[in-house]
Amino acid sequence: MALSADESGRLAGLLTSHVDQVTQRWTEVVAGQLRGRLSQAELRHQVQELHRALVDALGKGLTDLAAEEGTELRAVLAEVSRGQARQGFSAAETATGVFALKDALLSVMEADQSAGTLRDYVAFGTLVDQMGLFTFESYVRTRESLIADQAEQLLELSTPVVKLWEGVVAVPLVGTLDSARAQVVMERLLQTLVDTGSPYAIIDITGVPAVDTQVAQHILKTVVAARLMGADCIISGIRPQIAQTIVALGIEFGDIATKASLADALRHVLRLTGVETGRRQSRREA
Amino acid sequence: MTSGVDLSRPQAQTVGSDEDVVRVRQLVRTVAVAVKLSLVDQTKVVTAASELARNTLVYGGGGTVEVAAVDNGRRPGISIVFADSGPGIADLELALTDGYTTGGGLGLGLSGARRLVDEFDIQTAPGQGTRITITKWSR
Ligand SMILES: Nc1ncnc2c1ncn2[C@@H]1O[C@H](COP(=O)(O)OP(=O)(O)O)[C@@H](O)[C@H]1O
Numbered sequence: 236m237a238l239s240a241d242e243s244g245r246l247a248g249l250l251t252s253h254v255d256q257v258t259q260r261w262t263e264v265v266a267g268q269l270r271g272r273l274s275q276a277e278l279r280h281q282v283q284e285l286h287r288a289l290v291d292a293l294g295k296g297l298t299d300l301a302a303e304e305g306t307e308l309r310a311v312l313a314e315v316s317r318g319q320a321r322q323g324f325s326a327a328e329t330a331t332g333v334f335a336l337k338d339a340l341l342s343v344m345e346a347d348q349s350a351g352t353l354r355d356y357v358a359f360g361t362l363v364d365q366m367g368l369f370t371f372e373s374y375v376r377t378r379e380s381l382i383a384d385q386a387e388q389l390l391e392l393s394t395p396v397v398k399l400w401e402g403v404v405a406v407p408l409v410g411t412l413d414s415a416r417a418q419v420v421m422e423r424l425l426q427t428l429v430d431t432g433s434p435y436a437i438i439d440i441t442g443v444p445a446v447d448t449q450v451a452q453h454i455l456k457t458v459v460a461a462r463l464m465g466a467d468c469i470i471s472g473i474r475p476q477i478a479q480t481i482v483a484l485g486i487e488f489g490d491i492a493t494k495a496s497l498a499d500a501l502r503h504v505l506r507l508t509g510v511e512t513g514r515r516q517s518r519r520e521a
Numbered sequence: 522m523t524s525g526v527d528l529s530r531p532q533a534q535t536v537g538s539d540e541d542v543v544r545v546r547q548l549v550r551t552v553a554v555a556v557k558l559s560l561v562d563q564t565k566v567v568t569a570a571s572e573l574a575r576n577t578l579v580y581g582g583g584g585t586v587e588v589a590a591v592d593n594g595r596r597p598g599i600s601i602v603f604a605d606s607g608p609g610i611a612d613l614e615l616a617l618t619d620g621y622t623t624g625g626g627l628g629l630g631l632s633g634a635r636r637l638v639d640e641f642d643i644q645t646a647p648g649q650g651t652r653i654t655i656t657k658w659s660r
């Protein structure tokens with residue numbers, strides 16, 4: 236427990252009777268730390284919102300932030316730290332926004348000795364500490380999910396067509412292959428086949444998290460288009476879980492060569508071209 | 522948001538665009554990992570969800586998907602409901618036939634999704650929309 240019931244009541248009283256001084260000083264301290272990166276109006280609104288939630292919670296008899304009475308207050312704290320995490324404030328800046336309440340309480344209690352004792356101040360401080368730590372945790376959770384979201388978005392970026400070997404181009408597909416991207420990939424691949432005169436294309440799906448029927452259909456169409464241009468396609472990077480899923484779905488790749496890895500696919504192509512070179516040589520010898 | 526999913530209650534996702542289908546996949550993946558499905562089973566249920574969510578979008582005219590962590594007392598699992606108020610399916614047997622499509626697809630979405638999961642329940646009628654529930658248990 237952070238506070239006794241009496242202390243909780245006295246803190247509520249102090250916050251209500253000195254509402255202007257507390258929010259004023261609180262806002263000043265935070266503004267000094269953030270140096271104008273949050274507008275004065277936004278900041279004042281945030282402080283008033285926290286002040287209100289804290290007074291409400293104390294009014295319900297809050298003695299510990301983790302308790303039932305603290306639900307609303309925790310929601311407001313989480314909202315504030317989510318907002319700051321998204322706006323790029325540091326974890327320390329976000330938490331000190333809450334810790335600044337201590338400065339505000341101190342200046343009010345110094346100016347008005349009847350507002351509470353030193354013992355009260357220390358007790359109030361432990362509740363503020365709980366609030367600060369909670370803010371810190373919410374901040375970290377928000378940042379973690381932001382990072383996860385960005386990683387997903389990176390995966391969705393389109394991928395280039397590369398010349399892997401003389402006569403062999405490769406398209407490493409990464410992320411989601413929706414219709415729009417599939418179209419871009421197919422066009423680039425066909426253009427590269429023309430530009431390089433390559434007879435072989437390897438479509439690598441190592442980076443595709445799930446091959447559903449739409450992805451499969453896009454790949455099949457690309458293979459057919461490449462064939463019409465005289466190029467043979469090999470599909471590589473079929474991981475075991477993808478292979479099992481494709482089989483269960485009932486997708487058939489027909490006579491299209493498939494390989495487990497890009498290296499296997501390249502080896503396969505080189506063997507094919509090696510055989511042809513061999514044949515040509517023997518013809519010359521004959 | 523993909524991480525920090527609250528497993529204690531079902532997570533809802535509206536399906537109104539291609540991006541939403543991607544979101545459904547990501548949500549299903551997160552819950553499938555959380556209930557400890559194997560990598561193969563994660564991939565299967567994510568793929569089934571991708572098929573059914575796309576059907577919700579394309580044929581159902583959009584709808585909602587609800588993903589829940591479940592437990593049958595012996596094993597944890599993932600249960601997903603796809604609901605739309607589109608035209609419904611008149612001939613279910615035909616729609617569940619491999620290769621049958623009215624939209625120029627591969628016609629393997631419904632039938633394939635059924636093979637990818639442990640439980641598959643479908644409620645549909647012309648003009649009544651379509652509601653599909655799938656479940657995959659961890660082994
Ligand atoms: N939610 C739905 N509402 C109405 N019709 C549907 C729905 N889902 C599937 N269908 C019908 O079932 C057919 C088969 O679906 P599916 O196996 O996914 O193949 P595909 O998506 O390739 O057409 C669809 O072409 C469509 O006519």
Ligand SMILES: [Mg+2]
Nearest residue numbers: 572576630631
């Ligand atoms: Mg389909």
